[in-house]
Amino acid sequence: MPPKQISTADIIFPVLSGNSLSSTLSSLKRSTLSTSNRLHSIDSDAEFVCAVADAYRRPLVANERCGSWYIPLERKTASAYFKSTDGHMGEWSFSLRRLNVQVLEVAGKHDGLRRWQMRDSRLHPERKAGSGGSSSLHPIARGTVRASNLLIRTVAGMPDALSKTIPTWCAVWNRLLFPHSPEAHQLYTPRQSVSDSEHSQIAARLDSFVELAQELGLNLASLRAHLTKPLRPIWVTQESALPSSPPDFQDFHPVILCTSSRRVLGGEVSEGGYVQGAGDDAEGWACGLTPQLFWENKQQLLETAEGVLPDLISNLLEQYSRSESNAVSAAVPLEPATWLSVCPYASLMQHATTDFDAVISCTSTSDAALEQQKKSNHCHLKCTTGKLGSRDLRVALPALEAFMRDLPRDSSLVVSCETGKDISVGVALAVLCLYADERGTRTLAPNPSINKPFIKQRLSWIMTSFPDAKPSRATLQSVNAFLFSPRETEPMARSLVDEDKRA
Structure with missing residues (x-):
């Protein structure tokens, strides 16, 4: 008997079954973006962040609010606060409220290896800048850097905090601390992320940013004591080729801007539970969990089923609150x-x-x-x-x-x-x-x-x-x-x- 031909009457459409296609997709996305999946994704991305730090042999500085999720407690050197909004198109700014002078101190303290690293959780498409080669020059910005056996690929569409806010910060501090070294005053931005026009517009504002900073009456002499060379940003993502041995940067302190998450094509549902930028907006998914509590109880949290996680987190928060009440922070x-x-x-x-x-x-x-x-x-x-x-x-x-x-x-x-x-x-x-x-x-x-x-x-x-x-x-x-x-x-x-x- 030949198979019966299917008609439209035989098809059960989602709207008729009481569950629309959009709500089904929304449900799938919610399950993918679960707290458990986020924590496992954070753990995976943190391994990459640590691998970058090891490859460059430099300590880790977390760009808050979400940076601390990706750095084990014992490896975190400091925190910094660079906002993407200070790098938005037409809103470029040098924050007088967030000077981030602690980063200058970290750079100076580790001058022997000139080591420090910034990270951000969001990843955007990256374009290769060239093939490897020990004697090649690899364009990482408007300017080139010679680095032995090092290929750094430029990131297109990188978060504004990394592609514009921090490069602007570097350029302003270089002008403040090295006023008589015009070669240190150049603005560096990733070519594939920042257009020539936008780059020029930011560069045109640098003098005004410097003037505003000078009005603060900062003790520039004491800050200058931290640095022996200017700062220069370098960008690294999960698609970048890491150096086989730590590179030596003779002419500047490298500011290695590390984007921790890998790029997701087709949405999180297609990634087997991996969540891009899993640490972002923790207020909406973490149930009160903090980066410190995550790293202190990582194994237990990763081994706990999704349905039990809220209760576990609640218990951890209660224990932390009791211990914190006995902690003493210096004035x-x-x-x-x-x-x-x-x-x-x-x-x-x-x-x-x-x-x-x-x-x-x-x-x-x-x-x-x-x-x-x-x-x-x-x-x-x-x-x-x-x-x-x-x-x-x-x-x-x-x-x-x-x-x-x-x-x-x-x-x-x-x-x-x-x-x-x-x-x-x-x-x-x-x-x-x-x-x-x-x-x-x-x-x-x-x-x-x-x-x-x-x-x-x-x-x-x-x-x-x-x-x-x-x-x-x-x-x-x-x-x-x-x-x-x-x-x-x-x-x-x-x-x-x-x-x-x-x-």
Whole structure:
């Protein structure tokens, strides 16, 4: 009997079965982008990152927010913060808020091997720049680099943080630290990622970026001591040919920009569970898991089934919270105002209260024991956490003036909040703007003239002393609103001004 011919009536369409094609594909994508698949993909990509570090024999610097996912704890040297938005078309910028001077220190500290490496989790198509050869010159940017047995291929469509933000940063610092070496002032960008037109437009803005940085009044001499040569970016992806032996760069400190993930063609569903850029946007998939917790418990996490992972992560977070409550983080002095420091609230309660004459605590409730210990040398600014806490700052900050007015001039002061990196940094910024002179020395009366460049200069003190500080935009907006608000000149304030002049 011949087979029956199939008609349209015999076909069960997805829409009729109660499950549309789009929802089916969405379901498949969600299952592929599971937490388990992401963690396995991160582990795989981290092996490549470590292989690059070994090939160049250079330490690893994580470009946050997601860079730390790809670096084992014992191999991470430092963190940096380079934003892709500072490299977007027409929005090119040199961040005065994120100077990343800690990277200069790493480059200088490892000058014997001139070693450091940046990484980013996203990968984009790459175009080969040529074939290998020990005597060949391989074009990696607008300029060439001679490297023995080294082929570096240029990346087309690389994330803007790697193709433009960091190259701009390198060029600006080279001009600041090597002003009399014009050969070091060139901008290097990957040819296949950045067009000639865009390259020229960025290069045309470098002088203005340098002028803005000079207005911060940075101690360039101390920063210059870290480097013996200019910086120059080099790009590496999973399709790059790694050197068989560590190359020696005679004329510059190489800034090796490593894109950790491999390119996915046809979407994640076709990759057998591999997720490109798996560490990105962890807030949406990690269930609170952090890079530190991942690396401390990697094997257990990778061996746990998807359905059980949320419970495991919850338990790990609870254990970490208990251990963290007993951890002590040192207070960070904000040079050149060494009389002023910031620290997390937990550390403040464990040891910092005895190390400082005065305390400003930014918490939702005041601690009775702290008030009893410090008495008039304690100022509580009622602030919750997160964005709400940053908004609370607008209401709380005016109390700062009365506290500082009555505080003895030679007092050491520490400011704390829950993390020690956000709200406390905003309060410290307000203190530096109002009560520190250009040398960082404490003044009794508030500075009479404050403008935006002045605030940026004081913020640069903080970010240079404390690169891990993370003052949110909302916190900085609250500080600006307070500093630019009208303040009455009271008789006491006028007398303090006169006293400062006499001193």
